[in-house]
Amino acid sequence: MKGFLEGLDFRLILLTSLGGAVFWLFDAVLDYWFETGRFTFTQNLLYDYPAHEMFIVRPIIFLFFIFFGFVLAFLVRKVKRNELVYTNLFDNINDAIFVTVTDEKGNLEFIDVNRRACSLFGYQKDELMKLPVPRVVAAEEYPKFVSGVLRQPNGGNSTPSEVTMIHKDGHKILSEVNTTDLTLWQRSTYLSVIRDITEIKKTANKLINSEQQLRVLTARLLEAQENERKRISAGLHDELGQALMHLKFKLSALIRNHDPGPKREDCDSVLHYMDQTIDYVRKLSRDLSPTVLEELGLTSALHYLIEEFSEHYELSWNSIHLDEIDGLFSSQAQVAIFRVFQETLTNVVRHARANEISVDVTREEGRVIFAVQDNGSGFETDEVLASGGAQAGIGIPSMQERMRMIGGSLEILSRKGEGTRVSFVVPVETRDVESVAV
Numbered sequence: 485m486k487g488f489l490e491g492l493d494f495r496l497i498l499l500t501s502l503g504g505a506v507f508w509l510f511d512a513v514l515d516y517w518f519e520t521g522r523f524t525f526t527q528n529l530l531y532d533y534p535a536h537e538m539f540i541v542r543p544i545i546f547l548f549f550i551f552f553g554f555v556l557a558f559l560v561r562k563v564k565r566n567e568l569v570y571t572n573l574f575d576n577i578n579d580a581i582f583v584t585v586t587d588e589k590g591n592l593e594f595i596d597v598n599r600r601a602c603s604l605f606g607y608q609k610d611e612l613m614k615l616p617v618p619r620v621v622a623a624e625e626y627p628k629f630v631s632g633v634l635r636q637p638n639g640g641n642s643t644p645s646e647v648t649m650i651h652k653d654g655h656k657i658l659s660e661v662n663t664t665d666l667t668l669w670q671r672s673t674y675l676s677v678i679r680d681i682t683e684i685k686k687t688a689n690k691l692i693n694s695e696q697q698l699r700v701l702t703a704r705l706l707e708a709q710e711n712e713r714k715r716i717s718a719g720l721h722d723e724l725g726q727a728l729m730h731l732k733f734k735l736s737a738l739i740r741n742h743d744p745g746p747k748r749e750d751c752d753s754v755l756h757y758m759d760q761t762i763d764y765v766r767k768l769s770r771d772l773s774p775t776v777l778e779e780l781g782l783t784s785a786l787h788y789l790i791e792e793f794s795e796h797y798e799l800s801w802n803s804i805h806l807d808e809i810d811g812l813f814s815s816q817a818q819v820a821i822f823r824v825f826q827e828t829l830t831n832v833v834r835h836a837r838a839n840e841i842s843v844d845v846t847r848e849e850g851r852v853i854f855a856v857q858d859n860g861s862g863f864e865t866d867e868v869l870a871s872g873g874a875q876a877g878i879g880i881p882s883m884q885e886r887m888r889m890i891g892g893s894l895e896i897l898s899r900k901g902e903g904t905r906v907s908f909v910v911p912v913e914t915r916d917v918e919s920v921a922v
């Protein structure tokens with residue numbers, strides 16, 4: 485009962501009770517004057533004389549008045565509560581809301597704004613309501629604002645549009661405006677939700693800038709790495725390689741001039757060790773700088789990589805298919821493809837422990853698809869590829885970056901125990917491909 489009474493408008497009940505009492509009095513007075521002169525006024529007032537036929541009419545009508553008061557108070561409470569919910573919601577939403585309609589000339593005018601709209605634009609509510617809508621929108625953006633508001637058919641939602649709005653003091657508010665078209669009182673009404681995205685935009689721009697800087701830095705690092713590798717490779721080949729060869733010839737000459745004996749055997753083994761070292765230096769030099777690209781072209785360079793891996797590791801190739809792809813890419817793209825291919829095979833050798841490897845390079849209209857599949861240990865891509873993850877290396881991020889730099893895309897499909905498939909797609913450049921210079 486308490487809940488029912490709570491919030492009822494008791495002034496209304498009092499008023500209707502008073503109405504009931506007035507009726508009672510009035511009815512008694514009328515009866516006294518016009519019908520029952522024999523009874524005293526007090527009798528008439530209190531005992532409902534002359535007695536009405538079935539029941540005592542005046543108290544019942546009085547009670548009816550009170551009941552009517554309760555019903556009225558209950559309805560008023562409901563309406564008030566709905567309104568309270570509405571105004572609370574409306575005013576406490578953290579986005580500015582404009583409710584607008586179009587006048588006879590087709591101009592937008594306010595019919596309501598919420599509290600946030602007033603604080604966002606720096607006006608008092610009545611001040612803002614009196615303003616023409618164009619006053620709060622940057623002049624050059626008003627057509628965009630209006631088309632965002634009026635575009636959608638009845639009941640539709642507009643796609644959010646970015647509009648520059650104007651604060652009372654003149655500063656700009658970068659906003660995202662989202663409008664819903666409603667019909668209120670048989671009139672098209674527009675409910676625009678305006679979100680201040682100035683700060684979000686600033687942060688987003690900062691992020692974009694720093695991402696761009698990072699990308700430039702990565703590209704430069706990769707370029708520097710490539711140059712450094714080239715320098716070391718040349719050093720190994722020209723200096724160390726030559727020095728070792730020289731030593732080898734000297735040693736051979738010394739051995740030739742000595743008689744066979746136990747010392748001679750030692751010298752032979754040193755010579756053998758030197759041959760191995762020379763081979764190793766040559767391989768290191770070739771791995772570091774893919775001169776093979778310059779000398780033989782991309783298709784042969786990829787074949788060469790496969791042979792190199794077969795020579796040094798025990799790999800069983802399931803299938804190898806390489807379309808001829810020479811002359812399709814710039815030198816930068818060729819180096820990138822070569823490196824990504826090399827890293828993919830290195831990863832298979834290092835991590836996969838696979839006994840079946842397939843390589844597929846297919847030339848299609850406008851692009852080339854490279855794929856390397858192994859049936860090895862596989863890995864959880866989500867864990868490994870998450871930046872900063874415990875297992876994250878720099879091989880895969882470099883592959884991704886290299887692909888991004890040449891407009892390609894890289895996909896790695898893998899699962900623990902289910903092998904790995906690395907594929908990358910590189911668009912063929914339409915312009916004349918410059919000569920290969922690594």
Ligand SMILES: Nc1ncnc2c1ncn2[C@@H]1O[C@H](COP(=O)(O)OP(=O)(O)O)[C@@H](O)[C@H]1O
Binds near residue numbers: 863879881
């Ligand atoms: N073919 C593969 N099979 C199994 N695991 C792989 C394969 N390729 C990559 N991985 C996993 O992904 C990780 C990250 O690779 P990568 O970025 O090249 O770094 P790194 O090779 O230096 O560890 C590896 O440590 C390995 O756990």
Ligand SMILES: [Mg+2]
Binds near residue numbers: 831877880
């Ligand atoms: Mg690796």
